[in-house]
Amino acid sequence: MSSSLLTIRDLCAGYGRRRIIETLSVPAIEGGSVTALLGPNAAGKTTLLRALAGLLPMTGGLDLCGEDLTALSVAERASRVTYMPQSLPQRVALTVFEAVLAALRASPLAGMSPEGARNEAMRALERLGIADLALSSLDELSGGQRQLASLAQAIVRSPRVLLLDEPTSALDLNHQHKVMALVEEVARERGIVAIIVLHDIALACRWCKRVMVFSKGAVVADGTPEKAVTPEVLAAVYGVSARVERCSRGFLQVSVDGPA
Numbered sequence: 001m002s003s004s005l006l007t008i009r010d011l012c013a014g015y016g017r018r019r020i021i022e023t024l025s026v027p028a029i030e031g032g033s034v035t036a037l038l039g040p041n042a043a044g045k046t047t048l049l050r051a052l053a054g055l056l057p058m059t060g061g062l063d064l065c066g067e068d069l070t071a072l073s074v075a076e077r078a079s080r081v082t083y084m085p086q087s088l089p090q091r092v093a094l095t096v097f098e099a100v101l102a103a104l105r106a107s108p109l110a111g112m113s114p115e116g117a118r119n120e121a122m123r124a125l126e127r128l129g130i131a132d133l134a135l136s137s138l139d140e141l142s143g144g145q146r147q148l149a150s151l152a153q154a155i156v157r158s159p160r161v162l163l164l165d166e167p168t169s170a171l172d173l174n175h176q177h178k179v180m181a182l183v184e185e186v187a188r189e190r191g192i193v194a195i196i197v198l199h200d201i202a203l204a205c206r207w208c209k210r211v212m213v214f215s216k217g218a219v220v221a222d223g224t225p226e227k228a229v230t231p232e233v234l235a236a237v238y239g240v241s242a243r244v245e246r247c248s249r250g251f252l253q254v255s256v257d258g259p260a
């Protein structure tokens with residue numbers, strides 16, 4: 001499967017008259033690997049993901065493999081772009097399996113046979129290691145379990161662009177890495193664009209090929225983890241004094257000494 005390519009040109013977005021993102025253009029985001037979106041609180045990361053997903057009014061160009069996303073209907077855009085919000089899913093009286101099946105029915109795979117849909121939903125739960133929760137009600141899950149169920153819903157939709165807003169915030173260390181490995185695998189298998197908002201810089205450096213550091217509605221560093229995550233960038237963006245070192249397995253580690 002060929003990889004998707006997302007181009008953002010002169011994107012402006014905000015709330016009412018308040019502009020949060022002003023004429024943002026970034027080099028095309030390639031599918032097949034994961035791109036991290038880092039940055040301090042209130043930098044505009046969620047605003048950007050919501051604008052890309054068509055959940056906020058925006059102006060500017062948004063091109064997915066030659067198709068103008070801004071010209072599509074809400075339903076057409078939603079079939080190509082899936083956004084998983086920061087907030088955990090509501091505690092509703094659906095089982096995990098039913099919730100994932102419902103997400104699949106609202107996706108481009110909606111036409112699949114009932115048996116195919118059930119298999120696909122179950123496979124998503126298995127890949128996230130929560131098949132044993134299939135018959136549990138969403139309202140009896142822990143926070144981390146609900147986050148995993150929400151990820152299963154996002155992945156089963158099979159979008160061309162997957163936007164995940166802090167998908168590991170409620171997860172323990174083991175599940176954080178399992179989820180990142182799965183998102184990386186799904187991006188590679190399907191050639192999709194996967195953009196993931198993270199506050200854990202080490203997690204981003206471990207699993208993401210490209211890191212965009214966002215501050216005050218603009219990208220201030222963009223590239224491989226080595227290029228984008230430097231002591232200078234961390235001082236400028238987060239106001240911390242930090243050391244960036246390589247661990248024995250070759251991944252970047254960040255040690256923060258304190259405020260800069």
Ligand SMILES: Nc1ncnc2c1ncn2[C@@H]1O[C@H](COP(=O)(O)OP(=O)(O)OP(=O)(O)O)[C@@H](O)[C@H]1O
Pocket residue numbers: 015018020039040041042043044045046047048
């Ligand atoms: N619904 C809203 N109405 C008005 N302003 C908003 C709304 N949502 C967010 N904002 C403002 O937009 C700015 C960017 O918020 P956003 O949620 O995009 O930041 P973020 O980088 O995702 O932050 P965090 O890391 O804290 O989640 C903030 O100043 C916030 O107050």
